[in-house]
Amino acid sequence: MNLALLLDMAADGLGDRVAFGARDSGLTYERLRSLSASAAAVLGRAGSATLALADATGPAVPVGLFGAAPAGCTYAPLNYRLPPERLAALAARLDHPFVLAGRDTLAALRGSLAELTATDAWLGELGDQGTAEDTYPEDPTRPAVLLFTSGSTAEPKAALLDHDNLCSYVFNTNEFGSAGEDEAVLVAVPPFHVAGVAAILSACYVGRRIVPLPSFSPEDWLDTARREAVTHAFVVPTMLARIAAAAEADPDLRVPHLRSLAYGGARMPAPVLERALRVFPEAGFVNAYGLTETSSTVAVLGPDDHRQAATSEDPAVRRRLSSVGRPVGGIEVEVVTEDGSPATADRHGEIRLRGPQVSGAYVDQPSQVDGGGWLRTGDLGWVDEGGYLYVAGRADDVIIRGGENISPSEIEDALLRHPAVAQTAVVGLPDEEWGERIGAMVVLRPGVSTNGEELFRWAKERLGSLKAPEVVVLRSELPTTPTGKVLRRQVRTELNAG
Amino acid sequence: MANTLGKRYHCATCDAQVLVTKAGDGGLECDGQPMELMQPKPLPSSD
Numbered sequence: 001m002n003l004a005l006l007l008d009m010a011a012d013g014l015g016d017r018v019a020f021g022a023r024d025s026g027l028t029y030e031r032l033r034s035l036s037a038s039a040a041a042v043l044g045r046a047g048s049a050t051l052a053l054a055d056a057t058g059p060a061v062p063v064g065l066f067g068a069a070p071a072g073c074t075y076a077p078l079n080y081r082l083p084p085e086r087l088a089a090l091a092a093r094l095d096h097p098f099v100l101a102g103r104d105t106l107a108a109l110r111g112s113l114a115e116l117t118a119t120d121a122w123l124g125e126l127g128d129q130g131t132a133e134d135t136y137p138e139d140p141t142r143p144a145v146l147l148f149t150s151g152s153t154a155e156p157k158a159a160l161l162d163h164d165n166l167c168s169y170v171f172n173t174n175e176f177g178s179a180g181e182d183e184a185v186l187v188a189v190p191p192f193h194v195a196g197v198a199a200i201l202s203a204c205y206v207g208r209r210i211v212p213l214p215s216f217s218p219e220d221w222l223d224t225a226r227r228e229a230v231t232h233a234f235v236v237p238t239m240l241a242r243i244a245a246a247a248e249a250d251p252d253l254r255v256p257h258l259r260s261l262a263y264g265g266a267r268m269p270a271p272v273l274e275r276a277l278r279v280f281p282e283a284g285f286v287n288a289y290g291l292t293e294t295s296s297t298v299a300v301l302g303p304d305d306h307r308q309a310a311t312s313e314d315p316a317v318r319r320r321l322s323s324v325g326r327p328v329g330g331i332e333v334e335v336v337t338e339d340g341s342p343a344t345a346d347r348h349g350e351i352r353l354r355g356p357q358v359s360g361a362y363v364d365q366p367s368q369v370d371g372g373g374w375l376r377t378g379d380l381g382w383v384d385e386g387g388y389l390y391v392a393g394r395a396d397d398v399i400i401r402g403g404e405n406i407s408p409s410e411i412e413d414a415l416l417r418h419p420a421v422a423q424t425a426v427v428g429l430p431d432e433e434w435g436e437r438i439g440a441m442v443v444l445r446p447g448v449s450t451n452g453e454e455l456f457r458w459a460k461e462r463l464g465s466l467k468a469p470e471v472v473v474l475r476s477e478l479p480t481t482p483t484g485k486v487l488r489r490q491v492r493t494e495l496n497a498g
Numbered sequence: 499m500a501n502t503l504g505k506r507y508h509c510a511t512c513d514a515q516v517l518v519t520k521a522g523d524g525g526l527e528c529d530g531q532p533m534e535l536m537q538p539k540p541l542p543s544s545d
Contacts, residue, residue: 005519008519009503009504009519009520012503012520012521013503013504013521171517173541173544173545174541174543175504175538175539175540175541176503176504176505177503177504178538185543195545198545199545202543202544202545208543232543234544234545260542260543262542262543262544262545264544284542286542286543286544288544288545296544296545297544297545300542300544302542303542328544
């Protein structure tokens, strides 16, 4: 299988529809195929093995992704916001790269990288150098996509996804051409995030116009969504928190066309979701759980699940609002504790995944998949009797205090219900007596104040003293990755330093 | 029977599935019988 097939199908079946950009002036599927064929021809002539893209979401993202595929090149979107020397170090790890960069990135990288091409100049010169009839390898030997993991570890790993992994994901989670002509998806996640890759592939396959948001702010997101009559969107939890707050503060910013609001990429705090459900009552909410290594989404909590859970009297059904739903087609989930028994709400186990979209391969590192095809995710969780998967957090983040395993998420949710708390990250800190004690970094809402003592009491009343944070540090923001994942290691270091 | 682009067909005998990636006039047969057109499942958009 080759990813190019997805665009071929879209261009054959939906050729005149706008695939990317504004309704009246965007690229059609036919035009996208022609540009991608030209890009493939250019990459072939240059003898490149990798197409690296250090730029925000723009037309070069679909053209790069669908141009690299038929050329048998690996598409490697890079985090263009990294400091130039770190970005150059990532590019240096790529096999024979053809590097595209946005104007600002290009200027910053000049001294560190020998060969660079400006994205807009490259796009402008593509013209019609290939033809739609050009053939492509059915079974390309190189991986389709390379993504550097976000760097909550010191050295980012280069995760690889094959054409077959990504095609399986698209076929198992979408129906070809199923989007109405009026549908449009707002893509606010950056291209170097796996959700940014999956968004492009799925949207093309179902025929949903992509509206790019190159740089996120809640006002821009709401404004673009209204102006472009956006019907679908995917956001990470930090984005949703800010969007819901902005829309709640100003009803003029509401988005009447929004039908589907998917979220994922990090754990969604319960208070953030409850607020969003209130602010966007007409939207169908979708929780998507996945990893870079699994070609994005492996489990989905759909709009009906959200509605049932939110209105149910049954606590077991209500609880599902905090689950990530059930596995998508083709995915098997297994959650067992250390002694091999099935995990429960009280005893979590490591989540293991198997299926055709699961890769687990890296450049120059052993695969994370065992002989039986199972990927160990490093995430802890359990599955309820209805088959709903719960993700409690990373195994590494569990706090062990007085012999008890404590999940930071429970404490974070409790703190977030305090009226003064806007964001928080809870970590374990070394403690001679208890093994670990609980530390919280807290960002306050504007115009309100509180202190560590009050937050300790607040948590103690709700969760007991074992789970109340003894160390509380107030900050203006949490250290996060560019896609809003909290860097817990850094939080721990800062709290340890006092 | 023509094949429709992007549709899935299914064999009632052996459960094989086929996804049509190029439309055409030919018919799809499996285990000596025409394959059945599958009704699309509504899937929530997750990305």
